[in-house]
Amino acid sequence: MPTLTVDGKTVEVPPGATVLQACEAAGVEIPRFCYHERLSIAGNCRMCLVEMEKAPKPVASCAMPAGDNMVIKTNTPLVRKARRGVMEFLLINHPLDCPICDQGGECDLQDQAMAYGFDHSRYKENKRAVSEKYMGPLIKTTMTRCIQCTRCVRFATEVAGVEEIGAIGRGETMEITTYLDRAVTSNLSGNVIDLCPVGALTSKPYAFAARPWELKKTESIDVHDALGSAVRLDARGAAVLRVLPRLNDDVNEEWISDKTRFAVDGLARRRLDRPYVRIDGKLRPATWEEAFAAIGAALQKTAPEKVGAIAGDLADAESILALKDLMEAIGTKNIDCRQDGAKLDASVRGGYLFNSGITGIEEADVILLVGTDPGSEAAVLNARLRKAWLRGGVKIAAIGPEVDLTYGVEWLGNSARVLWDIARGEHPFAEVFAAGKKAAVILGQGALQGPNGAATLFFARRLVEKSGNVRDGWNGFNVLHTAASRVGALDLGFVPGEGGLDVAGMIGGGVDFLWLLGADEIDVSRLDAPFVVYQGSHGDAGAHVADVILPGAAYTEKSGTYVNTEGRVQRGRRAVFPPGDAREDWAILRAFSERIGKKLPYDSLAQLRARMVELAPHFGALDTVGPAGWGEFGERNPMGKEPYALAVADFYLSNPIARASATMAACVAARDGQDMDHGATGTHG
């Protein structure tokens, strides 16, 4: 443990720490552009210069390993002069276009120029101009502003795992670009916008939309996948204008996927802002009174066992519980949250959780992916798997359709039988798995659908149990969910009761009255129910087949609880109010229950949450993950040769918000090679 002195203060830092980190430990702020905690060290901006005793000149603190007995000074005339010089050099070619730059107000260069810059320029020469680069529909470039910190290059290469951004040319003519001006293909590409310390890379959809100081910032939780990434919702007036990641080392570090960041415009499109009732085959606007009356009348005509409810992927736990209580009050057992037909068993909590934990999976030495593409099902988790793989010491193998996961994977074939063989010890990989000290299986939702779903669950459990990977401190059985609502719904028991129908049974004509709580991923073309209520935020698949539409709130418009794939209970906060007549979902259900004389026993969100804790005590402990219960689950059936399908067919279009987003549509067009706003090709210039 090196001990060194920073500005007269003695600090002890872990071995391998840099002088910059030692300075931070001593509470001294060091200006920097190229250095970033989660990227490799480049040492090319020179802004972090400090004075080191016995060194002939200032040293770059980000690249200097902290050593014993070093004496560092950060506030001497030499340091100030050095930093001022560096800043002057950086500003030689940086344009003075802050008033028209989207980074203005949250720009590292702007802030640090205030602290270290001159008040005037000594250069009369022309500034360098750099042509705009194309990086896809998400990233807007103004490369004249680039200071060549190479954070974006390092992010793409190291974290995202797509070597597509690079620095070409050299010296003053060095330019950051993608190969042949192609779009960046990563699902994490938007993070380079946050990383860029200047306004060279900014958000294309958000261009010229707002200034940072106009925005109301709300800390919330993402619902576009089941990781529950920490996000900040920036809203102005009634619109959420952008989504940014928040630091949460336990879940998303400081990255979010492109869908989380850019599907935000979908919140303002195709919204259901008033109730609708189908009259003579046509949906007509109605009042809440009329809508409730229509539902009440239909319910009256239906026998309780012919009533059913399906919870969607974006629903919060509160509204799921309210729906469950309502269905119980009506007297039906036909409820289900597994829209995709995954054969998950709600009775054993460990059987549907990502038990190793999102951070814990980094410790695994053998990982078997089954029927999953983490790159599109949980892009941020995929970056974590890549991080573990880059560090070394982990063998990753996969059963399922071959996709590019950005790390080395041994593909064992795409057939349920491969897993069967491994579980029975009849496959060479069985030995590899057994030899692992911390071996893990990650089951995608794709693996749990189809004829082999229940057996996959069983044999994955057996493989993990038999190899001794379910023990104190380590559980290698992992289910990777794709829906933010799923774990919460399973925790609350939103699955068919005894004799109740599941999703397939309800869709296939088993019920006469179906309540869809934001359920859009079901196959509505096969839906055969005489009366359908759709409660949700977007006019998507479910709303098209509905007889009554109840406008609900999107995740940015309500305070809701979500349980992520590892069982972490997190709470999202409201950033804006729902549009028009739309209401929070639990309140709609509560109001309707009173209307039919089956009043739900809670009048406020606090009472509803108290009931949630009563049902499942872990809802009372926010932001923590405890060990989950373990037991028997799955079905011991022989496995067929059927291939696994992936749960997320299209990353950009996996939920109603994303499907309503023009930005996501542009991403699809760019990926499929139909991007219209991209005129230049590599042969230009």
Place this chain on the structure above:
Amino acid sequence: MSHGVAPAGPFEQPATFEFNAENKALADVIIARYPAGRQQSAIVPLLDIAQRQCGGWLPRAAMEYLSALLGMAPIRVYEVASFYTMFNMAPIGKHLVQVCTTTPCWLRGSDEVLAACKSKLGIGINQTTKDEMFSLMEVECLGACVNAPMVQINDDYYEDLTAEKTDAILDALARGETPAAGPQNGRQMSCPEGGPTTLTTLKAGE
């Protein structure tokens, strides 16, 4: 996007590229110098071989071929190729005239040499003649300061130049001849002008 010498006019990127048998064998020898997993280290010599095979420039297909050959991303190859001024991203003339204008050559009259090239070829710096015979480039020190001023034409150094001697060399090249490389004022290598001034008594072999 491209830097350096401009082509004579619009050009097409060839669709494919592959080393010929001789160059493939040479490439294998170079790659084998590096330990397994470090083949990327061979990128610079391989780019040079590819450029020679393509007649003095690097088509995109060649860079992509090398990226596949060495197992690196195309952008990484492009970064290296664009870093060095010796790699050309567009077709250049048959003779690439590189005039050194760094201080020693400049003191000894590189301005006149450069002016002679410009007027003889009718092009400016970083341009290519319409007949695609000559490209002109200004370069930094090529390490022949003793024989300043000098130009490099393709792989040969022409030293101790004057404007007239430069004209003569360019004329000879235009006629299809190969003028003798080296000092153009009769001196031997970089020995003193007019013969040795020291160690004059020493005989070879003694």
